[in-house]
Amino acid sequence: MLMLNGKTAIVTGANSGMGMAIAAALADMGAAVVMLCRNGERGREALNKLSEKSDRKLDLMLCDLGDISSVRAFADAFRAKYERLDILVNNAGFISLDRQTTKDGFERQFGVNHLGHFLLTLKLVDMIPSGGRIVNVSSGAHKTGKIHFADINLTKGFNVIKAYSQSKLANVLFTRELAVRLKYREITVNCCHPGAVATNIGISRDTGFGKTVTGMLKPFFQTPEQGARTAIYLASSEDVRDVTGEYFYQCKIAKSSVRSKDMELAKRFFEFSEELVEFRFEKSEPH
Numbered sequence: 259m260l261m262l263n264g265k266t267a268i269v270t271g272a273n274s275g276m277g278m279a280i281a282a283a284l285a286d287m288g289a290a291v292v293m294l295c296r297n298g299e300r301g302r303e304a305l306n307k308l309s310e311k312s313d314r315k316l317d318l319m320l321c322d323l324g325d326i327s328s329v330r331a332f333a334d335a336f337r338a339k340y341e342r343l344d345i346l347v348n349n350a351g352f353i354s355l356d357r358q359t360t361k362d363g364f365e366r367q368f369g370v371n372h373l374g375h376f377l378l379t380l381k382l383v384d385m386i387p388s389g390g391r392i393v394n395v396s397s398g399a400h401k402t403g404k405i406h407f408a409d410i411n412l413t414k415g416f417n418v419i420k421a422y423s424q425s426k427l428a429n430v431l432f433t434r435e436l437a438v439r440l441k442y443r444e445i446t447v448n449c450c451h452p453g454a455v456a457t458n459i460g461i462s463r464d465t466g467f468g469k470t471v472t473g474m475l476k477p478f479f480q481t482p483e484q485g486a487r488t489a490i491y492l493a494s495s496e497d498v499r500d501v502t503g504e505y506f507y508q509c510k511i512a513k514s515s516v517r518s519k520d521m522e523l524a525k526r527f528f529e530f531s532e533e534l535v536e537f538r539f540e541k542s543e544p545h
């Protein structure tokens with residue numbers, strides 16, 4: 259097994275589903291893992307569970323990816339506590355049938371799945387050394403996605419497919435553009451589709467709505483540990499040390515949508531996202 263001793267990782271959404279499995283796996287390889295969670299109670303419960311296995315270096319830090327000020331505060335707190343960041347797994351995700359908004363007024367799937375991670379990554383990227391890795395957990399759902407520049411918050415004609423697929427296309431476009439910008443620093447950026455996985459996705463944390471459907475589908479879906487494999491592979495395997503800007507499924511480069519490979523679109527969308535979060539990625543080389 260590859261050892262990650264001496265390395266520091268952040269896994270977002272580490273209290274549930276695949277995030278929890280990714281955090282456990284990276285900790286078992288020796289990394290110090292910061293579990294980024296939005297809820298203290300759920301975060302502590304997961305930390306306690308993962309700590310049942312001794313020798314894991316785990317730390318819980320709170321952050322709501324749907325709140326720009328919380329992302330900024332997390333980045334400052336991480337910077338004060340840690341000297342470097344070797345692995346960043348942007349895994350947290352949200353899906354909802356109804357239109358909701360983040361604290362800053364963004365459509366919530368776009369705000370959490372993309373913008374929160376976009377800002378988190380940009381705020382911490384200078385702490386990532388050469389050889390560092392960024393992994394974005396996207397979805398095959400990106401294939402039906404479009405970026406609705408004129409109505410990014412989907413105030414007109416909202417539906418869950420439109421919103422979720424936009425946010426997951428955003429993950430792939432961000433991966434492609436960031437990979438170009440970080441190539442000269444030898445930091446890799448890749449993304450993946452985990453497949454259909456029985457997790458808590460789509461279940462309301464407030465009401466439990468969605469639990470019955472998810473429970474019924476469970477026997478047909480992968481376990482979180484199985485679904486997490488590609489993200490763990492991208493975060494740790496020697497096989498992909500020099501691979502960047504790619505979309506993976508089942509630990510292999512996979513076909514993504516034509517739109518997701520449009521580098522003009524990726525660049526435009528990167529700059530658009532910078533404006534939305536009011537933070538600029540300064541250290542890029544012109545390309």
Ligand SMILES: NC(=O)c1ccc[n+]([C@@H]2O[C@H](COP(=O)([O-])OP(=O)(O)OC[C@H]3O[C@@H](n4cnc5c(N)ncnc54)[C@H](OP(=O)(O)O)[C@@H]3O)[C@@H](O)[C@H]2O)c1
Pocket residue numbers: 270271272273274275276277294295296297300321322323324325349350351352370395396397398451452453454455456457458459460463
């Ligand atoms: N499950 C699938 O079949 C599937 C398929 C394709 C792609 N994916 C992707 O896989 C990733 C992991 O999802 P999962 O299936 O493991 O779902 P999950 O069990 O629901 O886990 C999602 C995690 O994201 C966290 N999260 C949600 N909103 C957040 C916010 N505002 N700030 C910080 N953390 C937040 C959740 O925290 P709380 O528990 O506190 O809400 C939870 O820890 C997602 O990006 C998802 O889009 C999943």
